[in-house]
Amino acid sequence: MKLRSCCRKAELTALLRDSRWPLGADLELRAHVSACGHCSELVLVMTVFQQARREAAQAELDAPGTLWWRAQLLRRRKAIETATRPIMVAEIVGLVVVMAALALSGWRWFEANATPAWMLAMRDLLHPAALVAAIANASPLVLVTAALTISVLVAAFVLCLSAARDS
Amino acid sequence: MRFRSLVWEIPLPQAVDAAPVAESLMDDQAFAAFYERTARPLCAYLARVSGSATLADDLLQETYLRFLGATLREEGEVSQRRYLFRIASNLLRDHWRKPVHKALEDVPESALGVSEERGVERMESRTLLTAGLQRLRPRERQLLWLAYAECYSHKEIAAITGLGAASIRLLLFRARRKMASFLRKNGMEGLA
Numbered sequence: 539m540k541l542r543s544c545c546r547k548a549e550l551t552a553l554l555r556d557s558r559w560p561l562g563a564d565l566e567l568r569a570h571v572s573a574c575g576h577c578s579e580l581v582l583v584m585t586v587f588q589q590a591r592r593e594a595a596q597a598e599l600d601a602p603g604t605l606w607w608r609a610q611l612l613r614r615r616k617a618i619e620t621a622t623r624p625i626m627v628a629e630i631v632g633l634v635v636v637m638a639a640l641a642l643s644g645w646r647w648f649e650a651n652a653t654p655a656w657m658l659a660m661r662d663l664l665h666p667a668a669l670v671a672a673i674a675n676a677s678p679l680v681l682v683t684a685a686l687t688i689s690v691l692v693a694a695f696v697l698c699l700s701a702a703r704d705s
Numbered sequence: 706m707r708f709r710s711l712v713w714e715i716p717l718p719q720a721v722d723a724a725p726v727a728e729s730l731m732d733d734q735a736f737a738a739f740y741e742r743t744a745r746p747l748c749a750y751l752a753r754v755s756g757s758a759t760l761a762d763d764l765l766q767e768t769y770l771r772f773l774g775a776t777l778r779e780e781g782e783v784s785q786r787r788y789l790f791r792i793a794s795n796l797l798r799d800h801w802r803k804p805v806h807k808a809l810e811d812v813p814e815s816a817l818g819v820s821e822e823r824g825v826e827r828m829e830s831r832t833l834l835t836a837g838l839q840r841l842r843p844r845e846r847q848l849l850w851l852a853y854a855e856c857y858s859h860k861e862i863a864a865i866t867g868l869g870a871a872s873i874r875l876l877l878f879r880a881r882r883k884m885a886s887f888l889r890k891n892g893m894e895g896l897a
Binding site for chain 2: 551555589595596599603610
């Protein structure tokens with residue numbers, strides 16, 4: 539396929555774009571278009587497209603006010619999300635630090651004072667070797683119950699996180 | 706839900722109200738004027754390329770929402786207009802990439818909003834254009850409309866569509882030849 543461009547293309551395009559074809563064209567250009575396959579094709583196609591565009595210019599439009607306000611709401615929501623993200627992260631970090639501090643101070647307090655027997659048993663159980671032994675010796679019913687409890691807790695935490703994100 | 710209440714009890718919306726929203730490029734009146742000047746050609750482009758007036762309306766709204774929501778904005782109406790067409794072209798491309806969408810052949814003629822009140826000659830031209838465009842690929846329709854309805858240069862079309870400027874010429878040449886051939890077969894002549 540050979541690509542050729544006619545030297546009068548720009549002139550012709552301007553006439554067609556400004557709706558001045560054929561009345562605004564001189565006789566020489568009209569004669570050229572009749573003889574030039576490239577230009578006659580351009581006239582044919584561009585006339586149809588320009589007419590369609592002019593018809594579209596008469597179409598009724600919806601009021602832009604609603605659209606503008608929707609855009610503002612979207613911008614505002616985006617801005618709020620951007621602004622709250624670091625605060626949310628800081629809150630989570632703060633929450634974790636407070637919980638850790640509370641746990642540590644509680645641990646220290648129980649070490650300094652008389653620790654209840656059940657808490658001593660819990661502490662022993664948290665030792666990895668003791669935990670493995672306890673799991674090995676536990677009945678299937680206890681294991682299933684523990685697994686279910688952990689699953690429910692994890693699911694609740696995930697739901698809580700996703701709900702916070704959605705809102 | 707203690708965690709959630711901890712996060713959202715902070716009264717942030719008031720703090721945010723003042724700052725970023727005020728950064729919008731246009732106020733409502735400037736946007737209304739811009740919309741008035743650009744929406745019709747943009748809607749025509751979307752309708753002709755997508756082949757569906759309903760889809761064009763949806764994409765038109767989405768285009769302006771994205772335009773207003775964009776932070777990087779080009780200066781000047783000509784550039785903004787081109788940017789608008791680029792957003793619309795990207796939305797069309799995303800639409801075509803979706804796995805399930807209505808085939809062009811399934812779109813009824815009435816969906817394109819052909820008015821019965823127009824003159825016979827205009828109707829013929831319009832119907833022929835619709836039929837001719839339906840025979841072309843979406844990309845070809847896009848190129849033809851941008852070049853011959855919007856009168857964009859090859860370079861501008863390349864910026865809008867994301868195609869290489871060099872390939873625009875060949876693609877446009879082929880598409881124009883197909884369209885001209887169809888129009889001639891159906892009795893249209895361009896010299897009158």
